[in-house]
Every structure is written in C-alpha cells, then in structure tokens.
Amino acid sequence: MQKELETAESTAIRLQNEVETSMRSMSDKTLELGQVLMAVENLLQRCTSKRHGAILKHTETKKDDQPNQMKVVNAAAKADETARKGRQAMADLEVISAYMVDFQSIVSGYTAHT
Numbered sequence: 001m002q003k004e005l006e007t008a009e010s011t012a013i014r015l016q017n018e019v020e021t022s023m024r025s026m027s028d029k030t031l032e033l034g035q036v037l038m039a040v041e042n043l044l045q046r047c048t049s050k051r052h053g054a055i056l057k058h059t060e061t062k063k064d065d066q067p068n069q070m071k072v073v074n075a076a077a078k079a080d081e082t083a084r085k086g087r088q089a090m091a092d093l094e095v096i097s098a099y100m101v102d103f104q105s106i107v108s109g110y111t112a113h114t
Contacts (some may be wrong), residue, residue: 033082037089044092047099 003112037085039090040092040096043096
C-alpha cells in the first residue's frame, strides 16, 4: 500500500506540474493576443484621429460591442469574447488598410506634382 501511495503522490505531482505549465502557456498566449488587439486598436486610432483622419474618413469600423450583462467565467463565454474581439480586429484592419492606400495615393499624387 505504501508503494501505491507513493506512486499516486508521484502521479499527482506530475499532473499538477503539467497543469501549471499549461496555465503558464495559456497565460502567455493570452498576453500576446491582448498585445496584438491593442496594437490594432492603436493603429486604428492613429489613422482616424487628427485632421488627416477626418478628411479621409470614408469607412467607419462597426463596433461589434454587445453590452456585458454580467461577467461570465466559463470557457465557452471566453472563447466567444475572444472570437468577437478577433472579428473586430479584422474589421479594424480593413479600415487601417483603406487609410494606408489613401495615404499612399496622396503621397504619390503629391510627389508627381512637385
């Protein structure tokens, strides 16, 4: 019985280490995703703010916001929220792309006339 107890304890420690490693990995990935989403948001803000953004503002990004009635902590709700943020980032990137094309056209036209 002592040997079984030691085996069970060893297995428990190994499984606990695997869970901790998995949690660290998931935390790192979540941090990276958050950084990417914030970068997209910052780029969109830089494109649409200031005078030049107001002039070129031809496409509005549609906010995919739905008010959070309560904080839900289950995995499915978090996955849905992550997917929603991903869709919003993709829509924002389309707007950023349009601004970049517009700015490139302006610069090309300006250099052609000078």
